[in-house]
Amino acid sequence: MKVLVIGATGTIGSAVADVLTAASHQVVRASRTGPVVVDLDDPATLDAVFSTVTGLDSVVCCAAHGPLVDLESVTDEEFAAGAQAKLWGQVALARRAIRLLPDGGSITLTGGTFSAPLARGSLGALINSGLEGFVRNAAAELPRGLRINLVSPGWIRETLEGMGADGSDGTPAADVARAYADLVEGTARGRIVRF
Known part of the structure; x- marks a missing residue:
């Protein structure tokens, strides 16, 4: 299977790319810098990657994060910008992938999980809830046996240590990373995997 992994230089993305490569998949590693460029803040890079990287069976997005912001002092513009890449960027990615993946293709996005209310976490909670709702509903709408799923990790050990x-x-x-691989290789649709 040929898999595009976006955010492949990050902690989760590099682990996902490594697990998929070890399982004998052809992995195309994309990030904001490097030979294959994707920036979820820039829709033109989404169009460019899909015009140059062809024959994909699956798209995995491990890029972007929602910033922690002070709800009382954040401006409307800062709030919207915070949601741009992780929420709207992944939705834009999925919409393009739907048109270009073959029958039975797979899209796996990344949300997040807060085990309890988090100080300055309202924007992150909004983004994560939005992604979950999008994936659940999009899964029911997708044509041609396409699948969409979401991995919602909490804190990553290596990130905490860093x-x-x-x-x-x-x-x-x-x-x-194994959860992403299971979704790419499996048959789940609209599944939300939380850690």
């Missing part, structure tokens, strides 16, 4: 925090509160990136 921040100088206790990594034991996070899930190893390799464990999260």
